[in-house]
Amino acid sequence: MQIWDPTYECMPREEIEQLQLERLQATLNRVHKSVTCYRKKFDNAGISPEDVQCLADLAKLPFTTKDDLRLNYPYGMFAVPLREVVRIHSSSGTTGKPTVVGYTRNDIKMWSNLVGRVLTAAGVTHDDVVQIAFGYGMFTGAFGLHYGAETIGASVIPMSAGNTEKQIMIMQDYKTTALVCTPSYAITLASRMEKMGIDPKSLSLKTGLFGAEPWSEAMRREIENRLFINATDNYGLSEIIGPGVAGECEYKCGMHLFEDAFIPEIIDPETCEVLPPGSVGELVLTTLTKEAFPMIRYRTRDITSLDYSKCECGRTIVRMRKTMGRSDDMLIIRGVNVFPSQIEEVLFDIEECEPHYQLVISKEGAMDVLEVHIEVTENIFFDEMKKQRAFLEMVAKRIHSQLGISASVKLVEPNTIPRHEGKAVRIIDNRQK
Ligand code: DLL
Numbered sequence: 001m002q003i004w005d006p007t008y009e010c011m012p013r014e015e016i017e018q019l020q021l022e023r024l025q026a027t028l029n030r031v032h033k034s035v036t037c038y039r040k041k042f043d044n045a046g047i048s049p050e051d052v053q054c055l056a057d058l059a060k061l062p063f064t065t066k067d068d069l070r071l072n073y074p075y076g077m078f079a080v081p082l083r084e085v086v087r088i089h090s091s092s093g094t095t096g097k098p099t100v101v102g103y104t105r106n107d108i109k110m111w112s113n114l115v116g117r118v119l120t121a122a123g124v125t126h127d128d129v130v131q132i133a134f135g136y137g138m139f140t141g142a143f144g145l146h147y148g149a150e151t152i153g154a155s156v157i158p159m160s161a162g163n164t165e166k167q168i169m170i171m172q173d174y175k176t177t178a179l180v181c182t183p184s185y186a187i188t189l190a191s192r193m194e195k196m197g198i199d200p201k202s203l204s205l206k207t208g209l210f211g212a213e214p215w216s217e218a219m220r221r222e223i224e225n226r227l228f229i230n231a232t233d234n235y236g237l238s239e240i241i242g243p244g245v246a247g248e249c250e251y252k253c254g255m256h257l258f259e260d261a262f263i264p265e266i267i268d269p270e271t272c273e274v275l276p277p278g279s280v281g282e283l284v285l286t287t288l289t290k291e292a293f294p295m296i297r298y299r300t301r302d303i304t305s306l307d308y309s310k311c312e313c314g315r316t317i318v319r320m321r322k323t324m325g326r327s328d329d330m331l332i333i334r335g336v337n338v339f340p341s342q343i344e345e346v347l348f349d350i351e352e353c354e355p356h357y358q359l360v361i362s363k364e365g366a367m368d369v370l371e372v373h374i375e376v377t378e379n380i381f382f383d384e385m386k387k388q389r390a391f392l393e394m395v396a397k398r399i400h401s402q403l404g405i406s407a408s409v410k411l412v413e414p415n416t417i418p419r420h421e422g423k424a425v426r427i428i429d430n431r432q433k
Contacts, residue, residue, distance in 0.1 A: 115148020118247030126153030140242025254319030
């Protein structure tokens, strides 16, 4: 197995930390000088870049949130004049204005290299044919993976999202070996292949790089068993860079996070206190090399934990655990905290359940009430009421015994839960309405 950038991916810890400190100090000086929002934040907190003398001092700095980006829409957080920006992307925000992010020529080079590391860790090489099935556009997913794949010399098919049958035809004809998309779209592709009578084993596909949305280990098994590929996870967000923040190696024991480019911290999302290594909490990221759009202590809202132990692959950089989901998506059902991905884990282990589900949440008094909508395979008897009831009870019981929450489970007709080409919509939240 190869490592794209062994100098940075296998650096001894003391050296990584020294590099991080130097890059952090340079970044702080730069943002203090060129970004009004940061200067004001630092001044309000009574702190100046010179006060950061060691990595632990990072905790003295204020956080940056999505609200800061909204307030400074569109270019207020840029640290360079627009004439130095060669690319603009924006995040797929569902509410309000999107957030706008920019890259200098150097940023694009750095980004491409980081994504090159992700692809290499997943086992992709210059011999691979990589089909990008993310939507090209403002979303960072397609361009990020595209440039990364070109950087390592793979052959890139910029297919974009959707057009499922054509995707499959191209996979067959162009002999695609690596597929890049959301995990939910990989399931859609597998289902369509089955419908078209195409045996995935007859394709050249070997590897999948999936990301941009939370997905469970059960979903990984489902994808691997149906597409006969090695399914790997990779993580990123537009505010930080896009894809290329972290990616899995062949051992699949967490995603290696590129610490020469980002400093991760885990905080308690309620108290904002920094938690010790290994704790589960919200990931906070600081960029160390970005020129156009540096981020200081950005609150990602993603819930995960960090593992600093050595990985068998030889990389020394920290690993972040598969994220459980966003803190915004965490449900509190009768006092129990639960993420959609945990419910997914239960559903996918039930043979009759199709890998399509939706969670509908409403409020009864002060309580969240959860309805789980599932599709079942066509061979389950829709017309036999008794069997159907027993099946629904069994699913509800499994959810209760594994997660400790009560949910009412509803059966919906096959193919009625919308299929998405990008990020799947798993939650319908009726609480605010
Ligand atoms: O989704 C960047 C990306 C593209 C990552 C392609 C990986 C592959 P945004 O649209 O800004 O950027 O959404 C970022 O998506 O904060 C997470 O909540 C979620 N997310 C991204 N990757 C993963 C993952 C891209 N592997 C938001 N697992 C993040 C779970 C993920 N959630």
